[in-house]
Amino acid sequence: MGKSVFIRTYGCQMNVYDSERMAGLLKPLGYGVADTPDAADLVILNTCHIREKAAEKVYSELGRLKRMKEARTKAGGDMKIAVAGCVAQAEGAEITARAPQVDMVVGPQAYHRLPELIARAARDGGDILETDFAVDEKFDRLAERKADGPSAFLTVQEGCDKFCTFCVVPYTRGAEVSRRVDAIVAEARALAAQSVREITLLGQNVNAWTSPPPAGAPGEAWGLGELCRHLAKIDGLDRIRFTTSHPRDMDDGLIAALGEEEKLMPYLHLPVQAGSDRVLKAMNRGHTAEHYLRLIERIRAARPDIALSGDFIVGFPGETSEDFEATLALVEAVGYASAYSFKYSRRPGTPGAAMPKQVAEAEKDDRLARLQALLERQRQAFNAAQLGAILPVLFEKTGRHDGQLVGRSPYLQSVHVSAPQSMLGSIAPVKIEDTTPNALAGVLVGKGEAAA
Ligand code: SAH
Numbered sequence: 399m400g401k402s403v404f405i406r407t408y409g410c411q412m413n414v415y416d417s418e419r420m421a422g423l424l425k426p427l428g429y430g431v432a433d434t435p436d437a438a439d440l441v442i443l444n445t446c447h448i449r450e451k452a453a454e455k456v457y458s459e460l461g462r463l464k465r466m467k468e469a470r471t472k473a474g475g476d477m478k479i480a481v482a483g484c485v486a487q488a489e490g491a492e493i494t495a496r497a498p499q500v501d502m503v504v505g506p507q508a509y510h511r512l513p514e515l516i517a518r519a520a521r522d523g524g525d526i527l528e529t530d531f532a533v534d535e536k537f538d539r540l541a542e543r544k545a546d547g548p549s550a551f552l553t554v555q556e557g558c559d560k561f562c563t564f565c566v567v568p569y570t571r572g573a574e575v576s577r578r579v580d581a582i583v584a585e586a587r588a589l590a591a592q593s594v595r596e597i598t599l600l601g602q603n604v605n606a607w608t609s610p611p612p613a614g615a616p617g618e619a620w621g622l623g624e625l626c627r628h629l630a631k632i633d634g635l636d637r638i639r640f641t642t643s644h645p646r647d648m649d650d651g652l653i654a655a656l657g658e659e660e661k662l663m664p665y666l667h668l669p670v671q672a673g674s675d676r677v678l679k680a681m682n683r684g685h686t687a688e689h690y691l692r693l694i695e696r697i698r699a700a701r702p703d704i705a706l707s708g709d710f711i712v713g714f715p716g717e718t719s720e721d722f723e724a725t726l727a728l729v730e731a732v733g734y735a736s737a738y739s740f741k742y743s744r745r746p747g748t749p750g751a752a753m754p755k756q757v758a759e760a761e762k763d764d765r766l767a768r769l770q771a772l773l774e775r776q777r778q779a780f781n782a783a784q785l786g787a788i789l790p791v792l793f794e795k796t797g798r799h800d801g802q803l804v805g806r807s808p809y810l811q812s813v814h815v816s817a818p819q820s821m822l823g824s825i826a827p828v829k830i831e832d833t834t835p836n837a838l839a840g841v842l843v844g845k846g847e848a849a850a
């Protein structure tokens with residue numbers, strides 16, 4: 399009889415990728431994917447620990463699941479609950495202490511062991527905790543990759559050695575590890591063979607990726623630029639993206655590849671967090687505002703049309719209003735196509751949590767509102783600049799209206815177009831005619847490209 403698993407994903411794209419791989423791992427055990435937890439035999443919460451709010455959400459969801467599980471048990475059935483991801487790694491056994499309804503706690507580098515854990519939970523009951531770091535083993539043991547649509551994530555690097563003083567990631571994901579070229583190529587080929595047209599290479603510090611070249615290729619060590627050029631040779635793959643990059647790892651090879659490799663899309667997520675050197679130093683970012691601005695100049699010289707995106711934190715401990723003005727000035731100087739911004743959240747165990755001069759919540763609210771207003775103006779300006787342009791759009795899904803498809807421009811903007819269903823998964827030129835707050839709208843130009 400078929401069983402079912404419901405997976406809820408919080409946090410970053412890496413978690414989205416991991417959830418997909420967990421579903422793939424459970425499929426051979428007879429688990430189909432359920433759309434809701436209501437009738438699921440297994441519920442997995444793939445969690446995020448990055449800010450306090452993200453971690454709290456998990457406990458409120460566990461409260462709801464507890465009632466569901468109790469009702470199920472009363473009716474003579476069963477429901478297992480697993481907590482995976484970064485909260486699992488950070489809080490470990492505290493989770494089962496606080497939420498006894500949880501059967502399994504499995505960290506982001508140990509989820510390949512889920513099949514064993516499930517078997518153990520069925521056999522022995524009790525709490526099961528698995529939070530070892532075993533990245534290489536994990537990737538080797540994952541099942542065949544199944545594609546879902548024309549765009550796919552592909553993790554190439556995990557972990558972080560940077561230890562920004564606000565951030566939990568080095569603790570939850572462990573040290574920087576790069577996957578081998580052959581494993582990445584095999585996964586990319588498998589995706590291309592299933593009609594995937596675009597891959598986004600993922601890593602917490604994706605541009606720190608490095609590996610010996612494959613047999614026969616020259617050089618001692620490859621960087622992300624070489625990897626992208628290599629993946630670009632795969633037939634059928636037309637677009638390559640990567641995220642998230644760190645300014646310190648943005649080397650000449652990668653910048654040159656952005657300028658020269660046509661399949662590399664002109665979009666770069668390059669977080670800077672703040673614009674004041676004093677704050678950048680306290681954050682342990684390892685670079686100054688000037689260094690970042692010069693880097694942007696070099697990237698734009700290589701790829702003039704590149705769309706830049708970033709992450710920002712307001713209200714880091716000790717941030718004065720002058721420091722915050724420096725963030726606004728940096729944003730003005732760069733001109734972002736899109737960006738994410740957050741109020742500083744004090745995370746237990748990170749150096750920032752113990753720093754003096756924590757900024758008052760009301761002050762953070764005020765700074766965030768001002769920063770977001772500026773970033774939103776820049777985003778609208780970037781979108782408006784595309785009016786009249788003809789952009790290649792990859793159609794990814796059907797839209798809300800009949801006969802409408804939604805795709806992505808090279809700059810990662812959503813584009814709404816009237817187009818036949820048969821064009822899903824194809825790339826076609828679209829003339830941009832309108833902008834809405836969150837997307838562009840346009841019309842097909844010429845006959846477009848027939849769907850494969
Ligand atoms: N590895 C990536 C991003 C990791 S987390 C990088 O280095 O850029 C994603 C974003 O969450 C960060 O860029 C940062 O802006 C934000 N973030 C991380 N810790 C935070 C905290 N304690 N409070 C608020 N925002 C935080």
Ligand code: SF4
Binds near residue numbers: 558559562567568
């Ligand atoms: Fe966190 Fe900094 Fe590492 Fe990014 S580089 S994951 S912000 S510690």
Ligand code: F3S
Binds near residue numbers: 409413446448566
């Ligand atoms: Fe969150 Fe972990 Fe990603 S803390 S942002 S899920 S790496």
